[in-house]
Amino acid sequence: MINKAIFERSAVGRLLLADKAGRYLITGLLAVMVVVPLCNLLMPAGSFLHIPTYIVVLLGKYLCYALLALALDLVWGYCGILSLGHGAFFALGGYAMGMHLMRQIGERGVYGNAELPDFMVFLNWTELPWYWYGFDNFFFAMFMVALVPAALAFVFGWLAFRSRVTGVYLSIITQAMTYALLLAFFRNDMGFGGNNGLTDFKDILGFSLQSDVTRCVLFALSALSVALAYILCRAIVSSKYGRVLVAIRDAESRTRFMGYRVEHFKLFVFVVSAILAGIAGALYVPQVGIINPGEFGPINSIEIVIWVAIGGRGTLFGAVIGAIAVNYAKTYFTGAFPEVWLFMLGALFVISTLYLPKGIVGVVNQMRERRAERDATSTPEQGAQS
Amino acid sequence: MSAVVKSPGFHSAEMQSMLYLNGVTKSFDGFKAINNLSLDISPGELRAIIGPNGAGKSTMMDIITGKTRPDSGEVKFRDSIDLTQYDEADIANLGIGRKFQKPTVIETLTVWENVELALAGTRSVLRALLHKLSSEQADKIDEVIKLVGLKVKTNDLAGSLSHGQKQWLEIGMLIVQGPELLLVDEPAAGMTDHETMETAALLKEINKDHTVVVVEHDMDFIKALDSKVTVLHEGSVLAEGRLEVVSANPRVIEVYLGR
Amino acid sequence: MDVSMKLNHIFSVFFSFLVLFQLQIVQAEQITPLESEADSALLLNQLVSVKSTSDKKDLISLIAGSNLPQRTRVLTAMQDGDLYYTKADEQLVYAKTHPDGYEIRAVVSGEDLGVVGSRKVRKISINNELRTVLRGVLAELALRSEDAAERLAAAKDLIRSPAPEFLAAIERAKAIENNDKVLESLNIAMAMINLKSDQQVFRLEAIEAFRGTLDSDAMSILAAMQLKDSDGNYLEKDELVRESSAAVLSEMRGKAKIYKLLENAFFGLSLGSVLLLTAVGLAITFGVMGVINMAHGEMMMLGAYTTYVIQLIMPNYIDYSIIVAIPAAFIVSGLVGIVIERGIIRHLYGRPLETLLATFGVSLILQQAVRSIFSPLNKSVSSPSWLSGSWEINGALSLTYNRLYIIIFSLIVLLLLVFLLKKTFVGLQMRAVTQNRAMANSMGIRTGWVDALTFGLGSGIAGIAGVALSQLTNVGPNLGQSYIIDSFMVVVFGGVGNLFGTFFAAMSLGVANKFLEPFAGAVLAKIFVLVFIILFIQWRPRGLFALKGRSVED
Known part of the structure; x- marks a missing residue:
C-alpha cells in the first residue's frame, strides 16, 4: 500500500490527484505492464489466460504508437503546432536503435563480416562510415535515440518558429521535411540500408530478440515509458509553461504582446516532443524487428494526427486511447476486410473532424456532463437546453 | 507639457517624452498607411487618438509595438530606446502594453489564469516550467481582477465572458503586466453606453499610474476621457489639442466630424 | 549466235549510244522519259551483253540518268552482287540465295521466276572501279x-x-x-x-x-x-591544320554546350509545366479559398482514370481520345470536387487544419475506391501518335513533341484560368467572396454556390492535370500521392493567392531540378529542392509573391 500522505505530498502525486483520467490511465498501464508478461510467460500455452507472444508484440507496438501520439498531442493539442512530420522523429529514433542492433549482429551476418553490416558488404563498402561509429555501444546509441530527433527538431524549429511560420504553412513544411528524409533514406549511398532498411537483428544487450522473455521485457518497458511520458507531459502542461502554450495556441499574437518569447516556448515543446517520438521509435524497432525508409512516409505522419484527433486532442490520455483504438481497428480490419480498411480510415478522418471535434474523450465527457445535469435537475428538458 | 506627472514610476526627472514618433512612414504595396507621422506623448499623459477608418491608427499601434517595421522615421520610447530595433516580446518587456481592438483573451483559460499569465515577471521557458506563485503575486492577481470588476468570474473560462467583460479582462491583464505606457485600441467598441462610461472611468483611474494612449471612434467616450486629442488623417496628424479646439478646426470637421 | 541476234546486238549498242548522248546533255537537268517499256527493257538488258568495264560504266550512267522506276534497285543489286542473268534466255534477274540455288525475279517485268539451280544463272560481274x-x-x-x-x-x-x-x-x-x-x-x-x-x-x-x-x-x-x-x-x-581544327572544335563545343543548356532549360520548363498543371488547381483551392485540399492529388488521379476510361470507350480513335478526355476529366473531377465541398469542406471553413485532415480522409477513400473498381494495378494509357516524335532544331538540340505540347497546354490552362478569374462575372463573384464573404453575401451573391463552384474549378483543373499526367507516368491509385507534396511546395513557394507566383514557382523549381540532376542525380536534386523550399519559407513565410498589407497578416 502506498502511503497516501506521501503520495499527496510528492510532485507526481499532486499532479495525478488533479487528473482523474490520468490516474486511471497510469494504473491501467502499470497493470498491463505486469499482467501481460505474466500471462505470456507463466500460463501454459493452452490456458484461457495465456496471451500468445504475437499478441504481446502487437500490444507493445500499440504502446509505442501511443507514446508517439502523446508526443504529437503535446505540440498539437497544447501548442497548436500541427506537425505532419512527427513520423520523421519516430523513424530517426528507430534508426538509431536499429543501427545499434545492426552492430550487435557482428559476425553472425550472412557475409560474416564482423566490422560491416551485411548491406554495406553487399555494396562493396570497405569501411564503416564515420556516423556509424559508437553505435556498438548501447548507451551511446540510446543517447543518439534522443539526440538525433532533438537536434533535427531544434534546427527545424529554430528556423521555423523564429520566422513565425505557423498554421498550415508549418504543417506543409514539416511534411516536406519528412518527405525529404524519406527520399534521402531510400538512397543506398546514405549508408542506412537504402530501400530495405535495417533488419535481421539478433539480440539486444546479449538477450535474444526472439525469446519470449526479451519480448515481455520490451513490452513492459513500453508500458512504463508511456506512463512516464504521460506524467512528464502532464507536468509540462499543468505548469505555468503549459498555460503559456495554450495561450500561444489560442492567441499567439496576444501572447507575444504579453512579453513571452513565443519561439522559445514553441521550440522547447517541439524538441521535447521529438525526443518522446524518438524514444517511441527506439522501443518500436526491436519489437517489430525492422526499420525502413517507409517510416518516413508522409502518410504515416498524418496517421498519427488522426490517432490524436480521434482520441481527443489536448487531453493527453485521448492521444493514448486514440492510438490504441485506431490501431486495434486497423489490425482487425486489415485482417478481416482488407478492402474496407482504407474506406474506414478515410471515413474516420472525415467523421472525426466533422462530428467529433473533441474526439472520443470529448464524447465521453459530453455524455457524463449530460448525465450529471440530468441527475441535478429533475426535468430532462432543462438538461438538454444547456 | 499639459499632463501632470503623477506616478512615482517616472523617476527619470529629465525624461522629455514617454513616446516620440518623428517622420514615420510605412507603405503597403505603394499605399502609404502612415505618412510622415509625428507624435509626442509626455510621461503620465492620457492621449486620445481619433480618425476615420484607414487613417492609420492600427498601423501606428503595430509600429509602436514592433509588429510592423516602419520604412523610415524614428520611434523612441523613454527618449532613448529605439523601438524599431525590437520585436513584440521585447517591447512588451520594455514596458509597453497593448490592448487590441478585438478583445483577445485566452478563451480556454480561466480569468485568473489569464491574469496570471500577464502578471509581470520573468518570461523565460525554464522559469515558466518551474514557476510557483508567491502569495504576493496571488494577491496582486486578485486585486486586479477586483479592479476590473470580474471577481465573481475568477474561475470561469474567459471564453464564457461577455464582450464587455472580455474588454475589461484584457485591460486588467494590461495592468498586471505593469507597463509604463498603455496602448488601448477602441476599448469601447461594442459596449453599451453604460459600459462605455465605466470604461472611460477605468482608463482615467489607470492613468493615475500609467501613461495611456487610447484610439477611439466614440465621441462620447472621448469627451468622457477629457484629455488631449490627436486627429489622424491619411496617415499623418491633422490636428492636435483639447477636444473643443480640435472639433472647431474646419479641416477636422470636413474629414471626420462633419460626416 | 545467229545473224539476226548479231544485228540486234550491233543495233542496240548503237541505239544505246544515241540515248547516252541524249542523256548526257540533259543530265542534272530534267530527264526526258523513255518512250516505252520496250526501250527500258532494251537498256537494262545491255547489262547482260556489255562486257568491258568502260562500257559498263557508260551503261551505269545511262541507267542512273534514265527515269526507269527500277534504276535504284537494279544498281543497288548490282553493287551488292545480287544481279544475275539467266543462261537460257539471257534475262536480267535479281537473285537471292536459296538452299536449292537461287530465288530469282525478272528485273524488267518484275515477274517471280521461282527457284533455279545455281548453274542456270550467272552473275553480272563488277570490279572495284565499277x-x-x-x-x-x-x-x-x-x-x-x-x-x-x-x-x-x-x-x-x-x-x-x-x-x-x-x-x-x-x-x-x-x-x-x-x-x-x-x-x-x-x-x-x-x-x-x-x-x-x-x-x-x-x-x-x-x-x-x-x-x-x-x-x-x-x-x-x-x-x-x-x-x-x-x-x-x-x-x-600538319600544325596549321591542327591548330585551326582545335579552334573550330572549341567553338563548336562552346555552341554545343549552349544548346545543351537550352535543352536542359527546355526539360526544366516542361517539368515546370507539369508542376504548374498540378499546382494551379491547388492555387485556387488553397490560394484563393484557403482550403488545404489533401485530396487534390486524387482529383488528378480521377482525371487520369477518366482518360483511361475514355480510351476504353473509343479504342479506335486513340488520337482523338485525349481531346475528349480533357473536358471529361474536368467535369468528373470538378463534380467530385463540388460534392466534397458541399458535403465536407463547407462545414470546416476557417479551420484549415481540420480541412486538411478531412480531405486527407477523402483522399484515402478515393484511392481505395479506385483500387476496388479498377484493381490496384497500374493501367496503361496510350499516347496519341501526334504526341510522339520530336522537333529537330539542329544537330545538338531536338525538342520532343510531348514536352512541347505540355508546355503549351499548361500555359493555355493558366491563361484561361486567369481570364476566367479576372474577366468574367463568375470570376468576379469568386474574388468578391474570397475577399469579403459577408459583404459579398449582403450584395446578393450566393456565397455557398460560389464556394462550390470555385472548389469545383480547382478540382476540375486538377482533373485536366491528370490527363496530362496519364501521358507521362503510370496511371494507378497512387498517382496523386506522388504529386501532392510537389504541388503544395509550388503554391507555398510562389506565394498563396497569386497565380503568377504559382507560375513562376513551378517554372523555376522545374528548371532548378533539371539543372541539379546532372550533378546530383534525380533523388538528391529533389531533396535539394525540398530543403531549399523549407529554408526559403523561413525567409519569406508567405512565399515569393505574397500579398502584402495588414489584411493578410491575421
Whole structure:
C-alpha cells in the first residue's frame, strides 16, 4: 500500500490527484505492464489466460504508437503546432536503435563480416562510415535515440518558429521535411540500408530478440515509458509553461504582446516532443524487428494526427486511447476486410473532424456532463437546453 | 507639457517624452498607411487618438509595438530606446502594453489564469516550467481582477465572458503586466453606453499610474476621457489639442466630424 | 549466235549510244522519259551483253540518268552482287540465295521466276572501279529523291562514309538543293571529303566549313586531330591544320554546350509545366479559398482514370481520345470536387487544419475506391501518335513533341484560368467572396454556390492535370500521392493567392531540378529542392509573391 500522505505530498502525486483520467490511465498501464508478461510467460500455452507472444508484440507496438501520439498531442493539442512530420522523429529514433542492433549482429551476418553490416558488404563498402561509429555501444546509441530527433527538431524549429511560420504553412513544411528524409533514406549511398532498411537483428544487450522473455521485457518497458511520458507531459502542461502554450495556441499574437518569447516556448515543446517520438521509435524497432525508409512516409505522419484527433486532442490520455483504438481497428480490419480498411480510415478522418471535434474523450465527457445535469435537475428538458 | 506627472514610476526627472514618433512612414504595396507621422506623448499623459477608418491608427499601434517595421522615421520610447530595433516580446518587456481592438483573451483559460499569465515577471521557458506563485503575486492577481470588476468570474473560462467583460479582462491583464505606457485600441467598441462610461472611468483611474494612449471612434467616450486629442488623417496628424479646439478646426470637421 | 541476234546486238549498242548522248546533255537537268517499256527493257538488258568495264560504266550512267522506276534497285543489286542473268534466255534477274540455288525475279517485268539451280544463272560481274562508280551514282540518285527526308538521310550517309568519288555528285546536288538542312549536311559531307585531301588549302577550307555546324561526326573527327600517339607526337602532322581544327572544335563545343543548356532549360520548363498543371488547381483551392485540399492529388488521379476510361470507350480513335478526355476529366473531377465541398469542406471553413485532415480522409477513400473498381494495378494509357516524335532544331538540340505540347497546354490552362478569374462575372463573384464573404453575401451573391463552384474549378483543373499526367507516368491509385507534396511546395513557394507566383514557382523549381540532376542525380536534386523550399519559407513565410498589407497578416 502506498502511503497516501506521501503520495499527496510528492510532485507526481499532486499532479495525478488533479487528473482523474490520468490516474486511471497510469494504473491501467502499470497493470498491463505486469499482467501481460505474466500471462505470456507463466500460463501454459493452452490456458484461457495465456496471451500468445504475437499478441504481446502487437500490444507493445500499440504502446509505442501511443507514446508517439502523446508526443504529437503535446505540440498539437497544447501548442497548436500541427506537425505532419512527427513520423520523421519516430523513424530517426528507430534508426538509431536499429543501427545499434545492426552492430550487435557482428559476425553472425550472412557475409560474416564482423566490422560491416551485411548491406554495406553487399555494396562493396570497405569501411564503416564515420556516423556509424559508437553505435556498438548501447548507451551511446540510446543517447543518439534522443539526440538525433532533438537536434533535427531544434534546427527545424529554430528556423521555423523564429520566422513565425505557423498554421498550415508549418504543417506543409514539416511534411516536406519528412518527405525529404524519406527520399534521402531510400538512397543506398546514405549508408542506412537504402530501400530495405535495417533488419535481421539478433539480440539486444546479449538477450535474444526472439525469446519470449526479451519480448515481455520490451513490452513492459513500453508500458512504463508511456506512463512516464504521460506524467512528464502532464507536468509540462499543468505548469505555468503549459498555460503559456495554450495561450500561444489560442492567441499567439496576444501572447507575444504579453512579453513571452513565443519561439522559445514553441521550440522547447517541439524538441521535447521529438525526443518522446524518438524514444517511441527506439522501443518500436526491436519489437517489430525492422526499420525502413517507409517510416518516413508522409502518410504515416498524418496517421498519427488522426490517432490524436480521434482520441481527443489536448487531453493527453485521448492521444493514448486514440492510438490504441485506431490501431486495434486497423489490425482487425486489415485482417478481416482488407478492402474496407482504407474506406474506414478515410471515413474516420472525415467523421472525426466533422462530428467529433473533441474526439472520443470529448464524447465521453459530453455524455457524463449530460448525465450529471440530468441527475441535478429533475426535468430532462432543462438538461438538454444547456 | 499639459499632463501632470503623477506616478512615482517616472523617476527619470529629465525624461522629455514617454513616446516620440518623428517622420514615420510605412507603405503597403505603394499605399502609404502612415505618412510622415509625428507624435509626442509626455510621461503620465492620457492621449486620445481619433480618425476615420484607414487613417492609420492600427498601423501606428503595430509600429509602436514592433509588429510592423516602419520604412523610415524614428520611434523612441523613454527618449532613448529605439523601438524599431525590437520585436513584440521585447517591447512588451520594455514596458509597453497593448490592448487590441478585438478583445483577445485566452478563451480556454480561466480569468485568473489569464491574469496570471500577464502578471509581470520573468518570461523565460525554464522559469515558466518551474514557476510557483508567491502569495504576493496571488494577491496582486486578485486585486486586479477586483479592479476590473470580474471577481465573481475568477474561475470561469474567459471564453464564457461577455464582450464587455472580455474588454475589461484584457485591460486588467494590461495592468498586471505593469507597463509604463498603455496602448488601448477602441476599448469601447461594442459596449453599451453604460459600459462605455465605466470604461472611460477605468482608463482615467489607470492613468493615475500609467501613461495611456487610447484610439477611439466614440465621441462620447472621448469627451468622457477629457484629455488631449490627436486627429489622424491619411496617415499623418491633422490636428492636435483639447477636444473643443480640435472639433472647431474646419479641416477636422470636413474629414471626420462633419460626416 | 545467229545473224539476226548479231544485228540486234550491233543495233542496240548503237541505239544505246544515241540515248547516252541524249542523256548526257540533259543530265542534272530534267530527264526526258523513255518512250516505252520496250526501250527500258532494251537498256537494262545491255547489262547482260556489255562486257568491258568502260562500257559498263557508260551503261551505269545511262541507267542512273534514265527515269526507269527500277534504276535504284537494279544498281543497288548490282553493287551488292545480287544481279544475275539467266543462261537460257539471257534475262536480267535479281537473285537471292536459296538452299536449292537461287530465288530469282525478272528485273524488267518484275515477274517471280521461282527457284533455279545455281548453274542456270550467272552473275553480272563488277570490279572495284565499277563499285566506286556505283556508289557515286547511287548516292547521287538518293540525293535527287523527291523526299527531303530521303535526301537528308543520303547526305548523312555521305558524312559517315566520305569518299572523293562523291564530290562531283555533291556539287551537282548542292546546285539544285533548296532545303537548308540537306544543304548543311551536304556541306559537311563535302568538307569531310576535302579533309582527306592532301592539299592543305582544301583541308583548311574544310575545317572552316565545320564552323557554325554542330555535327557530331565532324566534332569527333576534329577531336581525333588533337590526339597524340604513344610517343607523344600528334597524329595530325600538319600544325596549321591542327591548330585551326582545335579552334573550330572549341567553338563548336562552346555552341554545343549552349544548346545543351537550352535543352536542359527546355526539360526544366516542361517539368515546370507539369508542376504548374498540378499546382494551379491547388492555387485556387488553397490560394484563393484557403482550403488545404489533401485530396487534390486524387482529383488528378480521377482525371487520369477518366482518360483511361475514355480510351476504353473509343479504342479506335486513340488520337482523338485525349481531346475528349480533357473536358471529361474536368467535369468528373470538378463534380467530385463540388460534392466534397458541399458535403465536407463547407462545414470546416476557417479551420484549415481540420480541412486538411478531412480531405486527407477523402483522399484515402478515393484511392481505395479506385483500387476496388479498377484493381490496384497500374493501367496503361496510350499516347496519341501526334504526341510522339520530336522537333529537330539542329544537330545538338531536338525538342520532343510531348514536352512541347505540355508546355503549351499548361500555359493555355493558366491563361484561361486567369481570364476566367479576372474577366468574367463568375470570376468576379469568386474574388468578391474570397475577399469579403459577408459583404459579398449582403450584395446578393450566393456565397455557398460560389464556394462550390470555385472548389469545383480547382478540382476540375486538377482533373485536366491528370490527363496530362496519364501521358507521362503510370496511371494507378497512387498517382496523386506522388504529386501532392510537389504541388503544395509550388503554391507555398510562389506565394498563396497569386497565380503568377504559382507560375513562376513551378517554372523555376522545374528548371532548378533539371539543372541539379546532372550533378546530383534525380533523388538528391529533389531533396535539394525540398530543403531549399523549407529554408526559403523561413525567409519569406508567405512565399515569393505574397500579398502584402495588414489584411493578410491575421
